[in-house]
Amino acid sequence: MFSKYIFLLLFLFNLTSCSSKKETVYNYEGSFNIEKGGMLIDAMSGEPSNLISMIAGDSASSAISGNIFNKLIKYDKNLELAPELANKWIISDDQKTITFYLKRNLKWADGHPLTSNDVLFTWELVTDEKTRTPYGSDYKLVDKAEAPDPYTFRIHYKKAYAPALDSWASLQILPKHILKDEDINHTFFSRKPTGSSYYKLTQWINGEKLTLDANPSSVMGEPNINQLTSRFIPDTSSQFLELIADNIDLMNINPIQFARVIPSRPDLKNKLALYKELGNSYTYLGFNLKHKPFNDIKVRQAINYALDKQEIIDGVLLGLGEPVASPYKPGTRWSDKNLHPYPYDKNQALKLLREAGFDDLNHDGILEKDGKPFAFEILTNQNKQREMTAVLIQRRLKDIGIDVKIRVIEWASFVNQFIKTGDFDAVILGWSLSLDPDQYNIWHSSQQKPGQFNFIGYSNKEVDELLEEGRTELNSDKREKIYHAFSKILLKESPVIYLYAGYGLTAMNKRIKGIESPAPPAGIAYNSYEWFIPSTLRRNEIAP
Amino acid sequence: MLNYLIKRLLWMIPMLIGISLISFFIMHLAPGDITASESAFNPKASEESRQKLRALYNLDKPLMTQYSLWLKRIVKLDFGNSFASHQRPVLWETKDAKGNISKGMIQDALPITLMINLIGLLIIFALSIFLGVVSAVNQNRWPDRLITIIVFIGFAVPGFWLALLLMYWTGVTHSWLPISGLHSAGFEKMGHFEQYIDLFKHLILPVSISCLGGLASISLYVRNGMLDVLQQDYITTARAKGLPENKIIYRHALRNTLLPLITIIGLSIPGLIGGSVIGESIFAISGMGKLFFDAVLMRDFPVVMGILTIGSVLTLFGNLIADIGYAWADPRIRRGISN
Numbered sequence: 064m065f066s067k068y069i070f071l072l073l074f075l076f077n078l079t080s081c082s083s084k085k086e087t088v089y090n091y092e093g094s095f096n097i098e099k100g101g102m103l104i105d106a107m108s109g110e111p112s113n114l115i116s117m118i119a120g121d122s123a124s125s126a127i128s129g130n131i132f133n134k135l136i137k138y139d140k141n142l143e144l145a146p147e148l149a150n151k152w153i154i155s156d157d158q159k160t161i162t163f164y165l166k167r168n169l170k171w172a173d174g175h176p177l178t179s180n181d182v183l184f185t186w187e188l189v190t191d192e193k194t195r196t197p198y199g200s201d202y203k204l205v206d207k208a209e210a211p212d213p214y215t216f217r218i219h220y221k222k223a224y225a226p227a228l229d230s231w232a233s234l235q236i237l238p239k240h241i242l243k244d245e246d247i248n249h250t251f252f253s254r255k256p257t258g259s260s261y262y263k264l265t266q267w268i269n270g271e272k273l274t275l276d277a278n279p280s281s282v283m284g285e286p287n288i289n290q291l292t293s294r295f296i297p298d299t300s301s302q303f304l305e306l307i308a309d310n311i312d313l314m315n316i317n318p319i320q321f322a323r324v325i326p327s328r329p330d331l332k333n334k335l336a337l338y339k340e341l342g343n344s345y346t347y348l349g350f351n352l353k354h355k356p357f358n359d360i361k362v363r364q365a366i367n368y369a370l371d372k373q374e375i376i377d378g379v380l381l382g383l384g385e386p387v388a389s390p391y392k393p394g395t396r397w398s399d400k401n402l403h404p405y406p407y408d409k410n411q412a413l414k415l416l417r418e419a420g421f422d423d424l425n426h427d428g429i430l431e432k433d434g435k436p437f438a439f440e441i442l443t444n445q446n447k448q449r450e451m452t453a454v455l456i457q458r459r460l461k462d463i464g465i466d467v468k469i470r471v472i473e474w475a476s477f478v479n480q481f482i483k484t485g486d487f488d489a490v491i492l493g494w495s496l497s498l499d500p501d502q503y504n505i506w507h508s509s510q511q512k513p514g515q516f517n518f519i520g521y522s523n524k525e526v527d528e529l530l531e532e533g534r535t536e537l538n539s540d541k542r543e544k545i546y547h548a549f550s551k552i553l554l555k556e557s558p559v560i561y562l563y564a565g566y567g568l569t570a571m572n573k574r575i576k577g578i579e580s581p582a583p584p585a586g587i588a589y590n591s592y593e594w595f596i597p598s599t600l601r602r603n604e605i606a607p
Numbered sequence: 608m609l610n611y612l613i614k615r616l617l618w619m620i621p622m623l624i625g626i627s628l629i630s631f632f633i634m635h636l637a638p639g640d641i642t643a644s645e646s647a648f649n650p651k652a653s654e655e656s657r658q659k660l661r662a663l664y665n666l667d668k669p670l671m672t673q674y675s676l677w678l679k680r681i682v683k684l685d686f687g688n689s690f691a692s693h694q695r696p697v698l699w700e701t702k703d704a705k706g707n708i709s710k711g712m713i714q715d716a717l718p719i720t721l722m723i724n725l726i727g728l729l730i731i732f733a734l735s736i737f738l739g740v741v742s743a744v745n746q747n748r749w750p751d752r753l754i755t756i757i758v759f760i761g762f763a764v765p766g767f768w769l770a771l772l773l774m775y776w777t778g779v780t781h782s783w784l785p786i787s788g789l790h791s792a793g794f795e796k797m798g799h800f801e802q803y804i805d806l807f808k809h810l811i812l813p814v815s816i817s818c819l820g821g822l823a824s825i826s827l828y829v830r831n832g833m834l835d836v837l838q839q840d841y842i843t844t845a846r847a848k849g850l851p852e853n854k855i856i857y858r859h860a861l862r863n864t865l866l867p868l869i870t871i872i873g874l875s876i877p878g879l880i881g882g883s884v885i886g887e888s889i890f891a892i893s894g895m896g897k898l899f900f901d902a903v904l905m906r907d908f909p910v911v912m913g914i915l916t917i918g919s920v921l922t923l924f925g926n927l928i929a930d931i932g933y934a935w936a937d938p939r940i941r942r943g944i945s946n
Contacts, residue, residue, distance in 0.1 A: 110893075112692045118692050192659075197649070197651075197653065200651075251705065251709065254709070270716070271891075292792070294788065295891065296787055296788070298888040298889045304778060304786050473904075474644075476639060478643045514654035
């Protein structure tokens with residue numbers, strides 16, 4: 064009786080093991096010639112929501128739509144503006160008019176010509192009151208837009224607006240001939256787009272995967288890799304298992320996987336290449352400048368001296384981060400090389416706190432002023448790295464006699480109950496910024512209303528003036544000077560303490576070739592269309 | 608009997624309104640709305656555009672107005688569209704003018720979750736009844752102890768940890784089973800039989816993990832119920848008249864033991880549409896658990912309310928079915944209802 068079942072079980076196991084793939088041994092080393100074809104599979108934690116990027120706003124959507132749509136101009140590998148659909152652009156002498164000249168014979172993936180009318184149409188969409196886009200404000204500053212001929216697109220601003228070029232380097236151009244009669248908020252185009260760039264969408268299975276195929280009529284030329292498949296795997300541990308089982312080619316990994324797991328295993332080191340690149344973001348400890356004692360510059364400077372940033376980078380990121388001294392990505396022209404983060408100096412911190420009136424009179428280890436102990440609460444959202452950072456800060460501040468409590472809160476509550484109401488002492492948060500140096504929304508004293516981004520309540524006349532000047536100056540060299548001066552004041556006043564800029568870490572199967580390493584300022588993905596997979600290294604792409 | 612049924616069904620209406628009212632208000636007690644998502648914390652996104660969005664979704668209206676708007680739609684079985692930027696219908700597919708079909712979010716997620724949970728439930732009950740009977744018959748001897756220890760270990764082990772270990776062992780070191788997802792690459796090109804085999808292989812781990820926790824409670828239910836029944840007088844009678852032990856246990860004792868399980872089955876019906884968030888995330892299966900969890904984090908109210916409404920309808924029906932099942936199986940209760 065039982066033997067029958069055991070036989071059945073054995074049969075089932077046989078079934079599963081027979082069809083399992085054989086471990087193929089690839090030789091990844093050596094030189095390979097560029098070949099077209101092949102398929103790259105990556106993993107995404109979230110599923111894209113809407114491939115019309117002006118409406119979507121999530122990073123998964125923009126990662127996919129960036130492969131499908133083009134912009135007028137783009138950032139090249141050194142983060143300088145470069146041609147994309149437009150082969151040149153001219154800024155008028157009064158800096159209020161920009162004229163883009165489009166390349167000739169541009170075509171959408173369906174063969175329809177792509178002209179300046181499409182650009183004008185896209186501008187009309189993004190500024191339309193009915194369009195549900197959070198990003199309209201930059202484009203609403205355009206006073207008049209026109210397309211005098213199919214290859215020219217001209218915009219006039221009421222007053223010179225420096226981030227304009229950056230805004231045109233992020234607006235993906237949409238096809239007028241398909242969308243003109245559609246309701247942009249509900250159109251099926253968001254799931255079945257027609258673009259003009261390297262790839263076109265061929266398959267999208269909800270909750271499972273999305274496939275892009277090379278677009279033969281791409282205005283950018285054909286990419287080397289034929290097919291990109293993105294699998295939606297929410298859990299990063301599962302992604303990692305798929306990566307080491309060779310089922311996906313690339314994923315973002317965490318510092319432990321980067322610095323410990325992969326280097327310690329020869330089999331993984333043999334088949335995975337590791338890349339690190341700085342993103343345009345940084346993590347900071349921000350103070351509520353309307354609360355005592357954080358309105359006192361000496362207190363903020365003291366805390367800045369009391370924190371060992373390298374310790375945080377080593378402890379939280381296993382060394383995979385950079386200290387920052389300005390709100391700009393290190394290595395770009397906006398980041399001033401002459402500025403240095405506050406060194407770790409406990410005595411200097413104590414000295415400054417004494418000058419601010421703090422002293423430990425009752426010898427309980429906590430400083431007091433006017434009889435009140437120096438105690439405050441650091442708020443942060445559910446983010447492992449920020450939580451660990453908070454613990455290190457708590458310890459360092461205890462050293463100098465400040466009592467810190469840590470509170471971790473779910474994001475929506477965090478924003479609505481604490482940030483919007485201004486009901487906090489200090490927060491650990493991060494800013495992910497666009498590549499334009501304009502940070503008016505974050506630091507200008509006029510941006511403090513609930514829901515606006517200067518929620519720390521920073522207000523400095525000189526900074527206000529510099530920010531206003533910086534947004535109306537289109538000359539990069541002059542802007543550089545303005546933003547260096549701005550960064551210098553910020554560093555001195557310490558309204559926030561810059562903690563670190565973490566590296567984005569990628570593990571990639573070595574079958575993918577043609578990646579620039581070390582990563583250029585724009586990151587490794589800037590030339591992903593030039594990556595290739597030698598045919599001897601391709602995985603057996605049709606399942607047995 | 609018919610009167611009883613009609614009465615029970617009519618009672619459901621006020622119950623449902625009450626449940627939906629409470630869940631609606633509790634949901635809105637949580638701070639924040641769809642415009643407070645993490646991606647909206649972008650200096651390029653202005654507060655005015657967020658206000659515009661709030662007005663568009665009626666989030667700026669008083670709660671009572673919002674509730675009555677929702678109620679007005681739901682009585683027409685219109686579950687609305689998600690607040691997320693894909694704007695997909697919550698419940699069922701819609702077709703636009705060009706014939707493109709947008710699948711409903713629940714429509715996509717429900718079959719997957721139902722399939723996993725139904726298979727899981729069948730396995731749990733089949734195994735538990737077997738284990739429970741073996742335990743009871745061998746009370747306090749080694750088979751009983753062994754089974755109790757095993758089911759409790761299964762209950763206590765964190766599912767996500769065991770899942771990852773099993774994925775590593777069966778997927779990475781041995782490549783016996785696929786690691787995550789429900790379909791292999793190239794699923795579309797397979798024949799029917801291969802597709803079933805492929806799906807079966809993908810389901811082995813998720814279903815086993817989801818069963819593990821349920822075994823303990825139900826097998827103990829069966830064990831203790833069986834022990835109770837075995838001490839009844841009619842069992843003694845059966846033994847006295849010389850019936851073989853097998854017949855006593857499986858015909859006389861087991862049937863009576865199974866009666867309380869009807870309640871448990873009834874109570875499991877609403878659970879069938881709920882998935883485990885952690886399990887679904889780890890195995891990359893887009894089921895109901897993940898759908899609900901993401902909707903709560905995003906404050907995607909139409910989706911949250913849609914799932915809660917379906918859940919409460921199923922709970923009420925589950926209770927009803929359990930009661931009817933009882934009446935069908937147990938003549939004593941049947942008489943009580945008819946009177």
